[in-house]
Amino acid sequence: ARMTKASLVPPVTRKYEVIEKYLIVADEEEVQRKMRVALPDDYSEKLLSQKNGTENLEIPEVKDYQRRKVPGDEVLEQEVYGIDPYTHNLLRDIMPADVSLSSADKHTFIEELLLNTLNKQVRDFTGSGNTPMVYPLKPVIEEIQKSAEESGDRRTAKMCLGMLKAMRSRPEHNYVAYRKGLGVVCNKKGGFGMDDFVIEFFGEVYPSWRWYEKQDGIKHIQNNSEDQAPEFYNIMLERPKGDRDGYDLVFVDAMHKANYASRICHSCNPNCEAKVTAVDGQYQIGVYTVRPIAEGEEITFDYNSVTESKEEHEASVCLCGSQVCRGSYLNFSGEGAFEKVLMEFHGVLDRHSLLLQACEANTVSQQDLIDLGRAGLGTCLLAGLPGWLVAYTAQLVRFIFFERQKLPNEIFKHNMEEKRQFFTDINMDSERNDAEVQAEGVLNSRLQHLTHTLDKVGNYF
Numbered sequence: 001a002r003m004t005k006a007s008l009v010p011p012v013t014r015k016y017e018v019i020e021k022y023l024i025v026a027d028e029e030e031v032q033r034k035m036r037v038a039l040p041d042d043y044s045e046k047l048l049s050q051k052n053g054t055e056n057l058e059i060p061e062v063k064d065y066q067r068r069k070v071p072g073d074e075v076l077e078q079e080v081y082g083i084d085p086y087t088h089n090l091l092r093d094i095m096p097a098d099v100s101l102s103s104a105d106k107h108t109f110i111e112e113l114l115l116n117t118l119n120k121q122v123r124d125f126t127g128s129g130n131t132p133m134v135y136p137l138k139p140v141i142e143e144i145q146k147s148a149e150e151s152g153d154r155r156t157a158k159m160c161l162g163m164l165k166a167m168r169s170r171p172e173h174n175y176v177a178y179r180k181g182l183g184v185v186c187n188k189k190g191g192f193g194m195d196d197f198v199i200e201f202f203g204e205v206y207p208s209w210r211w212y213e214k215q216d217g218i219k220h221i222q223n224n225s226e227d228q229a230p231e232f233y234n235i236m237l238e239r240p241k242g243d244r245d246g247y248d249l250v251f252v253d254a255m256h257k258a259n260y261a262s263r264i265c266h267s268c269n270p271n272c273e274a275k276v277t278a279v280d281g282q283y284q285i286g287v288y289t290v291r292p293i294a295e296g297e298e299i300t301f302d303y304n305s306v307t308e309s310k311e312e313h314e315a316s317v318c319l320c321g322s323q324v325c326r327g328s329y330l331n332f333s334g335e336g337a338f339e340k341v342l343m344e345f346h347g348v349l350d351r352h353s354l355l356l357q358a359c360e361a362n363t364v365s366q367q368d369l370i371d372l373g374r375a376g377l378g379t380c381l382l383a384g385l386p387g388w389l390v391a392y393t394a395q396l397v398r399f400i401f402f403e404r405q406k407l408p409n410e411i412f413k414h415n416m417e418e419k420r421q422f423f424t425d426i427n428m429d430s431e432r433n434d435a436e437v438q439a440e441g442v443l444n445s446r447l448q449h450l451t452h453t454l455d456k457v458g459n460y461f
């Protein structure tokens with residue numbers, strides 16, 4: 001599941017009405033159909049092939065119903081703060097050399113001790129109406145030092161003393177954390193285990209066409225006013241491509257009606273994932289832990305969110321504080337090699353030619369069905385559409401597969417050119433692997449866009 005937009009504005013404290021199930025906003029029957037699970041007939045065999053890596057299409061993940069963690073008891077919604085990559089590096093820089101610490105130890109200190117203590121200190125701001133945008137890190141390190149001394153952890157205490165001394169001698173640097181708004185923190189003694197269920201991501205559910213109609217309305221108002229962009233709290237619920245009836249998607253908007261899942265912040269090294277699971281015959285988005293979580297640790301998942309706007313990408317500074325932080329909680333998809341194959345092989349003439357061929361045929365061939373099936377597009381998305389449109393979709397799917405083959409090389413070349421400007425030691429295997437992953441991301445996003453368009457066009461028939 002991926003968050004679909006985020007804001008350019010500093011965090012606002014929004015209130016929401018708590019709901020305990022999905023609320024469908026339009027086309028109730030249609031949306032229910034899109035959220036219904038259809039397991040493939042040979043589900044067990046496919047599941048096995050997926051585990052062995054021989055199945056390409058993602059198979060539905062069936063889970064038993066599980067109780068969600070109780071807010072105010074097992075988890076807390078509270079003010080949370082974080083640090084940007086610059087501050088992360090500043091802190092690493094002032095760790096004293098005479099305390100023998102591995103690189104991993106240094107990161108653990110920042111990502112676990114420092115962030116957990118920080119969020120403990122700022123908890124009381126919650127609901128006070130008087131929450132600062134920045135918070136100094138000095139009292140955080142002082143508290144860690146004090147408790148390390150009390151528990152006899154001399155190494156940590158010594159490190160804190162060294163850091164505090166360095167902070168005093170470099171007054172020109174700003175050792176501060178920044179506000180992320182409200183977040184969710186584990187409050188259970190002993191913490192949570194691995195692959196533990198936290199909560200469903202509930203909200204109001206929109207079919208694609210209705211969602212975009214609403215977004216167009218919002219954009220129209222924004223264009224005509226001086227107001228800043230509002231915050232967005234929505235996530236896409238995508239049917240797995242290996243479902244018997246195939247891929248499709250709906251939008252879950254948790255802006256006004258939601259639960260605490262909508263408060264969970266992004267991390268580039270998250271302790272949870274938000275994934276689509278099949279529970280009691282229905283698809284839902286569930287937040288599950290991906291590693292054990294300690295009491296006091298903030299609950300996070302990777303938003304996997306993409307923007308085509310460089311401005312948005314740059315404005316969404318990520319405060320997750322992790323060693324692998326990508327710097328922004330919105331991935332940028334706007335330029336570079338991603339468009340190269342599209343520009344070269346799928347220009348205006350090609351697009352029109354494919355459309356004319358599909359209209360002339362006006363029927364769906366056996367090959368079309370095979371290619372659509374390879375992409376995971378089935379009756380859920382295509383039933384009820386005219387023959388020419390299904391045939392045209394098959395033409396586009398063939399282009400998407402063609403692009404998928406060509407793209408890794410283009411992305412690899414582009415990334416190497418960029419990296420050679422800054423690095424001499426480049427791991428080619430990992431670069432090739434990254435290019436494959438990025439090309440797969442482009443394929444998925446093309447299929448998503450195609451699905452949105454078919455949903456909009458489908459409304460005319």
Ligand SMILES: C[S@@+](CC[C@H](N)C(=O)[O-])C[C@H]1O[C@@H](n2cnc3c(N)ncnc32)[C@H](O)[C@@H]1O
Nearest residue numbers: 006007011180181182262263265266318319320
């Ligand atoms: C889904 S909301 C999370 C809950 C939100 N903090 C609240 O108060 O309701 C997404 C917003 O939280 C903030 N946020 C989440 N993760 C962040 C991160 N890693 N760094 C900075 N801000 C973050 C951003 O303002 C973003 O638009």
